[in-house]
Amino acid sequence: MEKRRYPVRQTPSIPKADMVFGVQSVMETLRSGKEIERLLIQKDQVFPELQKLAVELQIPLAKVPIEKLNRITRKNHQGVICFVSPIRYVPVHNVLTQVFEEGQTPLFLMLDRVTDVRNFGAIARTAECAGAQALLVPFKGGAQVNSDAMKTSSGALNYLPVSREGSILDTLHYLRDSGLQVVACTEKGEDNLYDVDFTVPTVVIMGSEEDGISEQLLKLSDHKVRIPLLGQVESLNVSAATAVVMYEAVRQRQKK
Numbered sequence: 001m002e003k004r005r006y007p008v009r010q011t012p013s014i015p016k017a018d019m020v021f022g023v024q025s026v027m028e029t030l031r032s033g034k035e036i037e038r039l040l041i042q043k044d045q046v047f048p049e050l051q052k053l054a055v056e057l058q059i060p061l062a063k064v065p066i067e068k069l070n071r072i073t074r075k076n077h078q079g080v081i082c083f084v085s086p087i088r089y090v091p092v093h094n095v096l097t098q099v100f101e102e103g104q105t106p107l108f109l110m111l112d113r114v115t116d117v118r119n120f121g122a123i124a125r126t127a128e129c130a131g132a133q134a135l136l137v138p139f140k141g142g143a144q145v146n147s148d149a150m151k152t153s154s155g156a157l158n159y160l161p162v163s164r165e166g167s168i169l170d171t172l173h174y175l176r177d178s179g180l181q182v183v184a185c186t187e188k189g190e191d192n193l194y195d196v197d198f199t200v201p202t203v204v205i206m207g208s209e210e211d212g213i214s215e216q217l218l219k220l221s222d223h224k225v226r227i228p229l230l231g232q233v234e235s236l237n238v239s240a241a242t243a244v245v246m247y248e249a250v251r252q253r254q255k256k
Contacts, residue, residue: 018084018146021077023047030057035085037144042066042079050080058166060140085145092163092171095134096178106180106201107249110136110168112217113208114238117143121152122239123206128156130246131253136203139166172220175203181222184213185245187235189226196223198249206242 018037020029027050030036036059041047043063054061059082069077092108099106109127114120120143127135142164143149150157165171176182180201185193205221207213218224227236227244236244 018086019073019081020084021073021075021081023050023078023080026050026080026082027053029082029084030054030059035088036060037083037085037146038062039082040064040069040072040080042069045079047080058139083144083146086147086150087145087157087162089164090134090161092134092136092165093174095161095163096175099133104133105199105253106134106203107132107198107246107253108134108136108175108180108203109242109246110172110203110205110217111138111142111207112168112205112213113138113141113211114206115141115143115208116238117146117148118152119143119209119237119239120145121149121157123242124149124153124160124162125156126239126243126246128153128160130243130250132246133161135160135162136168136171137162137164138168139164169216169220172203172205172217176220182220183223183225183245184218184221185227185241186213186218186224187226188212189224191223191225193225193227193245193248196225198252202249204242204245204249206238206245209238 020026030053038060039054041051041061041063043065051061066079069079069081072081096106109132111120111123114123124135145157172182180203182203182205183196184205186207205213205217227241
């Protein structure tokens, strides 16, 4: 398998605490250009300037009960809390362009509604070790990249480019149009994992523990693969399943 030459991404300089609260403090944090993981606003309060800024900057925003904010911090949050991301997201087209320019064969991993932080961190660790050039996650409905995710990834999130996409469906269309085959790992797959050619440009999709991969993404898949299971348990944890799929790609590419 060809050696990856994607440059090591430096860890951004951020405060030790990844949480900021209070209207003015949050406003200044948003304006500072830091990568914001999510913004929580008390649902019975209106902060027009803050909400307008969040929309302009495309920051994930959720209106939540005050009880949830109080569980996060008992300090004077004024109905507003935001979380600063420990990583900086990279546009998927930037990563793909560089991968092609350097003569590499793309191996991307897309996560559809994987929300468990520790699963996410473990998946990122596997993807980085397997030589994936990008991890693609949705703008909403995915795991928060926080200190737990960083710890579980064993630092892999410092090196693996992560793209947070407003529409992973549109992203998948873009990748297909760019020449990548789409391999969806699903229990209902028609193809055996080991019968698929992973030596060509590929994006692998892994779905949530509860619902799997959405129908819209499955319809765009070139291969719906299943992992052979010989025991009594009907499925693997998504992190373990990801490792099986990614290392089948590694095995095939090393034989080239």
